Structure formats: C-alpha cells, structure tokens
Amino acid sequence: MRGANQSSVSEFFLLGLSRQPQQQQLLFMLFLSMYLATVLGNLLILLAISMDSRLHTPMYFFLSSLSFVDICFSSTTVPKMLANHILGSETISFSGCLTQMYFLFELADMDNFLLAVMAYDRFVAVCHPLHYLTKMTPQLCALLVAGSWVIANLNALLHTLLMAQLSFCADNAIPHFFCDVTPLLKLSCSDTYLNEVMILTEGALIMITPFVCVLASYVHITHAVLRVPSTKGRWKAFSTCGSHLAVVSLFYGTIIAVYFNPLSSHSSEKDTAATVMYTVVTPMLNPFIYSLRNRDLNRALGKVVDRRRFSV
Structure with missing residues (x-):
C-alpha cells in the first residue's frame, strides 16, 4: 500500500449538491442563510x-460548549462551499481535504459526547435534585468536556492517518460539497478494508456508547417524571425532553445511516441528504430547540439584544 505522498492525486473536485446553475444559485442562498443563522444564533x-452570572451553571456550561462546537462544525464545510461558488472553483487540495475530514470527525464526536453529557446533567437534575450541586461540580464539568475533546481528537487523528495511507490514482471527483470519508473511500485505488473495519468497530463504539448513555438517562428521567403528581409539571418535563430527543434522533439517525452500513450499500444522494442534516441543519436548529423555550436564557438573550440596540 503506497503512502499518500505517492498518490498521483494532488487535489479533489467538490462537485457540490447540484450541477444546474439555477439550483446552484438557490443552494448558495439557502446555505448562506442557514450558516448565518447558525453563527448568529449560537x-x-x-x-x-x-x-449573565445566573447562567453560570453546569447545564448552561454544557450548552455554551455545544454552541461553540456547532459554530465550528458548520464553519468546517459551509464556508468552503460558499467560497468555491463565488470563485467559480471546485477544487480542494489533498492536504486540505484531509484537514477538513479531521475536523469533521472531531466536531461530530464532540457533538455526540456533549449530547450524552447534557443528558446525564438532566438525569442528575431530575432524579437527584438534592445532590445536584454536589455531583455536578465545576471540576467534573470541566473534566467531562476536556475528556471529550481528548477522545474526539484521538479518534479523528486515527481515521485521518488511515485515510492518508491510501492511494488515489485517477478519479478525484467527490460528489459532495465537502470531503467526507465515505466518498473518499470509494475513490481510493487501495484496499480500504482496514478503514471500513475501523469505522464499523472503533467508530461505532465511539458513536454508540454515548447514544446508549443518552437513552439510559432518559429512561430514568421518564420514570421519575411519571411519578410527578402535577399534570402540568409532567407535560413541561416531557416537552423539554421531547425536543432534546428529537435532536438526538436526527443527529444519530443520519450518522448511523451514512457511516455504519457496508460501503457497497451507500447511495450518494441519500448520503448527501443525511450529511446536510447533521452538518448544517442540526447546528442551526440547536439554539432554537435548546434555548428558546428556556425563560432564563430568553431573559439573558433579551438583555444582550437590548444592550446592542442601546450601543447602536
């Protein structure tokens, strides 16, 4: 197996989501709007x-971490797509492609871990409210986020190094708007068995373990909420959990559909639609789903907007 520096391909062509000029203009405006909404909202x-000092609690600490990750996640793919459209170019260098793939793995893992951490935080708050402050200490919160970054970096580095060992001999057109691992594996003229095995084993373990933790947390939360005597209190809790679980289902469902199937069963159209959902749509929706129903955060957001108006 030849190394990447021996590959005859020095750059790739990102074909985007459509080859029709009118559709490209529409997609450009749509993705620009979604990207601006994502950055502004987060x-x-x-x-x-x-x-707001009243929001310096574990729940909002994790939410701010998620917002930061979502900004970075969208910024990994969308600006390159928009720049290529403006410049009339479709190219991305080999090293740039691997760098983009690295950050995609890292930030997808961080979204994954933070969803699990936030579910655990809600589990402690609902099921052990009297011990919440003693369990969710600042040291534990910082450790959970820092540990997530370390594991996400190591996982991204593993898959990027494995990809760098492959050879790309002739075809260098990626039917996508960013360098995703699945279309890259299809383009390789090397044996990709090890890459696929690592995605289906180590990658699956990294992705599914937090997902199981999320489900376990919400099973306990549901059991605790059902014991609440107030119907209004139960509905409020279930409504909040439903929003979180909707994002969890969207995020995990699309990732599992794209990455944890045999390579031969993939369809470029289905893969593209799924990756757009978790790389662009979900980061845009997260601020609305997690925040707009929260009175304390709404109050703090109102103060930020009022201050900006006053300064202007």
Whole structure:
C-alpha cells in the first residue's frame, strides 16, 4: 500500500449538491442563510451565558460548549462551499481535504459526547435534585468536556492517518460539497478494508456508547417524571425532553445511516441528504430547540439584544 505522498492525486473536485446553475444559485442562498443563522444564533447563546452570572451553571456550561462546537462544525464545510461558488472553483487540495475530514470527525464526536453529557446533567437534575450541586461540580464539568475533546481528537487523528495511507490514482471527483470519508473511500485505488473495519468497530463504539448513555438517562428521567403528581409539571418535563430527543434522533439517525452500513450499500444522494442534516441543519436548529423555550436564557438573550440596540 503506497503512502499518500505517492498518490498521483494532488487535489479533489467538490462537485457540490447540484450541477444546474439555477439550483446552484438557490443552494448558495439557502446555505448562506442557514450558516448565518447558525453563527448568529449560537453566538447569541454564548454571549448571553457569559454575560449573565445566573447562567453560570453546569447545564448552561454544557450548552455554551455545544454552541461553540456547532459554530465550528458548520464553519468546517459551509464556508468552503460558499467560497468555491463565488470563485467559480471546485477544487480542494489533498492536504486540505484531509484537514477538513479531521475536523469533521472531531466536531461530530464532540457533538455526540456533549449530547450524552447534557443528558446525564438532566438525569442528575431530575432524579437527584438534592445532590445536584454536589455531583455536578465545576471540576467534573470541566473534566467531562476536556475528556471529550481528548477522545474526539484521538479518534479523528486515527481515521485521518488511515485515510492518508491510501492511494488515489485517477478519479478525484467527490460528489459532495465537502470531503467526507465515505466518498473518499470509494475513490481510493487501495484496499480500504482496514478503514471500513475501523469505522464499523472503533467508530461505532465511539458513536454508540454515548447514544446508549443518552437513552439510559432518559429512561430514568421518564420514570421519575411519571411519578410527578402535577399534570402540568409532567407535560413541561416531557416537552423539554421531547425536543432534546428529537435532536438526538436526527443527529444519530443520519450518522448511523451514512457511516455504519457496508460501503457497497451507500447511495450518494441519500448520503448527501443525511450529511446536510447533521452538518448544517442540526447546528442551526440547536439554539432554537435548546434555548428558546428556556425563560432564563430568553431573559439573558433579551438583555444582550437590548444592550446592542442601546450601543447602536
């Protein structure tokens, strides 16, 4: 197996989502709008949490971490797509492609871990409210986030190094708007068996373990909420959990559909639609789903907006 520096391919062509000029213009405006909404929404959450001392709690600490990751996640793919459209170019260098893939793995893992950490935080708050402050200490919160970053970096580095060992001999057209691992494996003229095995074993373990933790947390939360005598209290709790579980289902469902199937069973159209959901749509929706129903955060967001108006 030849190393990447011996590959005859020095760059790839990102074919995007459509080859029709009119559709490309429409997609450009759509993705630009979604990207701006993602950055603005998540930045507002970061500002609101940092400026309001009442929001300096574990739940909002994890939410601010998720907002930061979502901004980075969208920024890994969408700006390159928009720049290529403006410049009339479809190319990305070999090293740039691997770098983009690395950050995609890392940030997808961070979203994955933070969803599990936030579910555990809600489990402690609902099922052990009297011990919440003693269990969810600042040291534990920082350790959970820092540990997630370490594991995400190591996992991304593993898959990127494995990809760098493959050879790409002739075809260098990626039917996608970013360098995803599945279309890259299809283009390789090397044996990709090890890459596929690592995705289906180590990658699956990294992805499914937090998912199981999320499910376990919500099973206990549901059991605790059902014992609440107030119907209004039960509905409020279930409504909040339903929003979180909707994002969890969307995020995990699309990732499992794309990455944890045999390579031969993949369809480029289905894969593209699924990756758009978890790389662009979900980061845009997270600020609305997690925050707009929260009165304390709404109050803090209102203060941030009022301050901006006053300064202007």
